[in-house]
Amino acid sequence: MIIIKPKIDFEVSVEAELTPELATKSVEEVKKFKVYYGNRIVELGELFEIRKEGDDKKLVFEGDFSRVKWIGTKMVDGEIVVKGSVGANCGAFMKGGRILVEGNADDWLGIEMAGGEIIVKGNAGNLIGCAYYGDAVGMTGGRIVIEGNAGNYIGEKMNGGEIIIKGNAGDFIGTEMRAGVIEIHGSCGFVGGDMRGGEIRIKGSFELLPTFRKTEKGWVGDVNVKGEGVIKQI
Amino acid sequence: MLWIKNGIVVDPKNKINLEKMDIFVKNGKIVPESEIKKGDCKVIDASGKLVVAGGVDMHAHIAGGKINTGRTMRPEEMRVVRNIAGKFRASVGRVLLTAPAIGYEYAKMGYTTSFEAATPPVSSLHTHEELDSIPMIDKAALPVFGNWHLVFKCIEEKNIEKLKALVAWAIERSKGFGVKVVNPGGVEAWMYGGNVKNLDDQVPGFGVTPREIITWLIRANEELGLPHSVHLHCNNLGVPGNYQTTIESIKLAKGFKNEKRQVLHVTHVQFNAYSGSSWRDFGSGAAEIAKLVNSMDNVTIDMGQPIFGHATAMTGDAPFQFTLHKLLGARWSNKDTEVETGAGIVPIGYLPNNPVHAVQWAIGLELGLLTESDKVALTTDYPNGGPFTEYPYIMAMLMSKKMREGELKKVHQYVQKATNLPSIDVEKTLYEVIHMTRSLPARILGLENKGHLGIGADADIAIYNLNPLETDFSNGFEKVYKAFKVAEFTIKGGEVIVRNGELLKEVYGRTFWVDARKKVDLEVVMQDVKNYFQYYSLQLSNYGVEERWLKKPERLEVV
Numbered sequence: 126m127i128i129i130k131p132k133i134d135f136e137v138s139v140e141a142e143l144t145p146e147l148a149t150k151s152v153e154e155v156k157k158f159k160v161y162y163g164n165r166i167v168e169l170g171e172l173f174e175i176r177k178e179g180d181d182k183k184l185v186f187e188g189d190f191s192r193v194k195w196i197g198t199k200m201v202d203g204e205i206v207v208k209g210s211v212g213a214n215c216g217a218f219m220k221g222g223r224i225l226v227e228g229n230a231d232d233w234l235g236i237e238m239a240g241g242e243i244i245v246k247g248n249a250g251n252l253i254g255c256a257y258y259g260d261a262v263g264m265t266g267g268r269i270v271i272e273g274n275a276g277n278y279i280g281e282k283m284n285g286g287e288i289i290i291k292g293n294a295g296d297f298i299g300t301e302m303r304a305g306v307i308e309i310h311g312s313c314g315f316v317g318g319d320m321r322g323g324e325i326r327i328k329g330s331f332e333l334l335p336t337f338r339k340t341e342k343g344w345v346g347d348v349n350v351k352g353e354g355v356i357k358q359i
Numbered sequence: 360m361l362w363i364k365n366g367i368v369v370d371p372k373n374k375i376n377l378e379k380m381d382i383f384v385k386n387g388k389i390v391p392e393s394e395i396k397k398g399d400c401k402v403i404d405a406s407g408k409l410v411v412a413g414g415v416d417m418h419a420h421i422a423g424g425k426i427n428t429g430r431t432m433r434p435e436e437m438r439v440v441r442n443i444a445g446k447f448r449a450s451v452g453r454v455l456l457t458a459p460a461i462g463y464e465y466a467k468m469g470y471t472t473s474f475e476a477a478t479p480p481v482s483s484l485h486t487h488e489e490l491d492s493i494p495m496i497d498k499a500a501l502p503v504f505g506n507w508h509l510v511f512k513c514i515e516e517k518n519i520e521k522l523k524a525l526v527a528w529a530i531e532r533s534k535g536f537g538v539k540v541v542n543p544g545g546v547e548a549w550m551y552g553g554n555v556k557n558l559d560d561q562v563p564g565f566g567v568t569p570r571e572i573i574t575w576l577i578r579a580n581e582e583l584g585l586p587h588s589v590h591l592h593c594n595n596l597g598v599p600g601n602y603q604t605t606i607e608s609i610k611l612a613k614g615f616k617n618e619k620r621q622v623l624h625v626t627h628v629q630f631n632a633y634s635g636s637s638w639r640d641f642g643s644g645a646a647e648i649a650k651l652v653n654s655m656d657n658v659t660i661d662m663g664q665p666i667f668g669h670a671t672a673m674t675g676d677a678p679f680q681f682t683l684h685k686l687l688g689a690r691w692s693n694k695d696t697e698v699e700t701g702a703g704i705v706p707i708g709y710l711p712n713n714p715v716h717a718v719q720w721a722i723g724l725e726l727g728l729l730t731e732s733d734k735v736a737l738t739t740d741y742p743n744g745g746p747f748t749e750y751p752y753i754m755a756m757l758m759s760k761k762m763r764e765g766e767l768k769k770v771h772q773y774v775q776k777a778t779n780l781p782s783i784d785v786e787k788t789l790y791e792v793i794h795m796t797r798s799l800p801a802r803i804l805g806l807e808n809k810g811h812l813g814i815g816a817d818a819d820i821a822i823y824n825l826n827p828l829e830t831d832f833s834n835g836f837e838k839v840y841k842a843f844k845v846a847e848f849t850i851k852g853g854e855v856i857v858r859n860g861e862l863l864k865e866v867y868g869r870t871f872w873v874d875a876r877k878k879v880d881l882e883v884v885m886q887d888v889k890n891y892f893q894y895y896s897l898q899l900s901n902y903g904v905e906e907r908w909l910k911k912p913e914r915l916e917v918v
C-alpha cells in the first residue's frame with residue numbers, strides 16, 4: 126500500500142495517471158513517477174509525500190486531491206481510496222479494481238469505463254460514465270455509485286454497466302444510451318434523449334420528452350431514433 | 360550553397376532516369392556547376408540514394424473554413440500529439456491535422472508544395488490566415504466558381520468578357536490561383552434542398568446548366584491564359600452510376616486546346632467513377648474513364664485514393680455531404696456561403712471488410728494503374744480519402760502487383776467481381792510514380808519551377824534512403840514504402856529542413872497567387888458586382904485579401 130499526501134496547495138492542476146500498479150514498486154521508484162504540474166513535467170515526489178506500508182495493491186490518497194486529475198485512469202485491478210475529494214477524469218477508461226472517494230468527485234468520472242467499481246460518498250460532477258467528446262461509445266461495463274447528488278450528462282452514449290445515483294441528478298440522463306442501467310433515487314431533469322436501448326429507473330420526479338410512448342414496461346423510446354430504451358418510475 | 364553529390368537522380372521533366380549525378384544549389388535555386396564554388400558548399404553525400412524533386416500535392420484540403428469546422432466537430436481527431444511546443448510549434452491531429460502539423464508531416468515525407476483545393480472567395484481571408492500558419496511548404500488556394508450567382512449571370516447573358524473580368528477580379532481579390540468548380544449548379548440547387556443530376560438540368564432560379572457552367576468557365580480560363588486549367592469536381596459525386604456523368608463532363612474539354620497543359624483537370628475521380636444503380640450493385644467505372652482520358656490529350660485527373668482508416672469528408676459539394684450524413688448516420692455540418700457556394704463536413708472511416716469501401720479503394724488504384732502516368736496525379740483528396748501521409752502506400756502499391764495481391768486478400772471479396780483491380784498486371788515504374796507525385800502535378804498546376812531538378816528550378820529536393828538501382832520494386836515493396844514515408848533529407852528553397860524524418864529548421868514557404876487583371880477590363884463587371892453586394896453580409900470595400908496581409912506572397916502575373 127502506498128500513501129500519498131500533497132505537500133503544497135496546488136496553484137494549477139496536477140495530471141497524474143496513478144494506478145494501484147504503483148504499489149508494486151519501491152518508494153523511490155514511486156517518487157520518480159512523472160506527472161504534469163500545469164505544463165511542467167515533475168516527479169511525483171516533488172509534489173507529494175509518499176509512504177509505503179505493506180505490499181497490497183492499493184493507493185491511499187490523504188488530503189485534498191480536487192485539483193489532481195486522472196487518478197485511477199486505465200486501472201485494471203487493485204484498490205484506490207481517496208480520503209478527500211478527487212479531480213476530474215477519475216477512473217477514466219478503467220477496466221477493473223475499485224475506487225472509493227470519501228469526498229466529492231469532479232467531472233468526467235469513470236468515462237468510457239469498461240469494468241470495476243467506483244463509489245463516491247459525496248457528490249459527483251457532470252459527465253459521469255460518458256463518452257469523451259467525439260467518441261462513439263461511453264461506459265461499457267462496471268459500476269458507479271454516487272451516494273450524494275450528480276450533475277448533468279450522466280451515462281451519455283452508455284453501452285453497458287450500471288450507474289446508481291442515490292441523490293438527485295441534473296439534465297440529460299442517458300442521452301444516446303444503447304445498453305446498461307442508470308438508477309436515480311432522487312429527482313432529475315430531461316431523460317433519455319435519442320436513447321436506443323438500456324434502462325433508466327427513477328424514484329423521484331423527472332422530465333420526459335414527448336418522444337417516448339407508454340407501455341407496460343414503462344416509457345419506451347426515443348421514437349426519434351427508433352429506440353427501444355426503457356424509462357421506469359421505481 | 361549546396362552540393363548534392365553522387366545521388367541517383369530521377370527527374371522526369373528533364374528526362375533523367377536513374378542517372379548518377381550531382382545537383383548544385385545557390386540562392387534557393389538549382390544552378391549549373393559553373394555557378395558555385397565547391398569549396399564554399401555544404402556537401403551532402405547522396406551515394407546510393409534516390410534524389411528527386413520535392414513532392415507536389417495538387418489537391419488537398421489544408422486550410423480554410425472546411426478543415427477548421429472539421430477540427431471543431433471532431434475533438435477525437437485532436438488527441439494525437441505530434442509535437443510538443445519547443446523549438447517547433449505544438450501540433451496535434453490523427454488525420455485532421457492542425458496547421459503546423461500539416462507543414463511538418465509534408466516535409467518529413469519529402470513534400471514541399473501543397474494546394475488548398477477549394478476556398479469560397481468570400482472566406483479566402485480565413486484560408487490565407489491558415490495557409491500562413493502552415494510552415495515548411497509552398498502553397499496556394501483555388502477559389503470556387505461553379506455555384507456563384509455572379510458567374511451564372513455572366514453565363515446567362517452569354518457575355519464572355521464579363522465572365523473573364525469576374526474570374527480575374529475574384530482570383531485577385533481572393534489571392535487565389537485558379538478556377539475550381541465543385542458540383543456546378545448542384546450546390547445552388549441545394550440552397551432549396553435539391554441537387555442537379557444531369558449536365559443539362561437547369562439550375563433553379565437561373566437559365567444555366569452544369570454543361571454551360573463548365574464549358575464557359577473553361578473558355579474564360581483559356582482566354583485568360585491562367586497557369587492552371589479549370590479544376591473540376593464533377594456532378595453526382597458519390598452516387599452509383601456517376602461514371603457516366605464524369606465521362607460526359609470530360610468530353611466537354613473537346614474543342615479546347617492549350618500547348619502547355621490540359622484544359623480540364625478532373626479531380627478525385629475515384630469518387631466519380633462508380634457504375635451500378637445502387638449500393639447493392641455498385642461497381643467500378645474506372646476502366647471506361649481511364650480509357651477516355653488516355654484517348655484525349657487535353658485532360659488530366661487525380662486519384663482521390665481512399666486509405667483504410669479514419670478520414671473526414673469535406674467538400675464544397677453540400678448536397679453530397681447531406682446524402683453521406685444520411686447514409687452513415689454520422690455527424691454533419693453544413694456551410695452556406697453568401698451567394699457564392701456551400702459546403703459540408705461529415706466524419707467517415709474506410710473499413711477493409713465493408714464492400715463499398717473496398718470497391719472505392721480498388722477504384723482509386725484502378726485509376727492510378729490504368730490511366731497513362733502522364734495524365735493521373737497521386738492524391739487522397741486529403742482528408743476525404745484519408746491522410747496524405749500515406750502517399751508512400753499508394754506509390755508502393757502502384758509499383759508492385761505482389762503488394763496489391765497481398766492487400767486484396769485483406770479486403771471484402773466483393774472487389775473481385777465489382778472491379779478490375781485483381782486482373783491488372785501493370786506495375787508503374789519508379790520514373791512514372793515520381794512523375795505522378797512531382798513533375799506531373801507541377802505541370803498540371805502550371806508551376807514551371809516546381810516538380811523538377813533542372814537549372815532554374817526551385818531547390819525543393821527530397822533524398823530518400825533507397826538505392827533504386829538495387830531495389831526490386833515488385834518484391835521489395837515494404838522497403839519502398841518505408842523509404843518514401845520518411846525522407847532522409849528534405850530541402851526547401853535550398854535549406855535542409857528535415858534529416859531522417861527529424862525536423863531541423865522551421866521555414867515558411869511562399870503563397871502563389873495569379874494576377875490576370877491585365878487581360879481584362881474590370882469595369883465591364885463591376886456594376887454587376889456592386890449590385891450583388893446587396894446580398895452579401897459585408898461591403899464590397901471590405902471584400903478580399905490584400906497582398907500585404909500575406910506572409911510571403913508571390914504574384915504570378917498573366918500577360
Ligand SMILES: [Zn+2]
Nearest residue numbers: 418476627740
Ligand atoms: Zn477535394
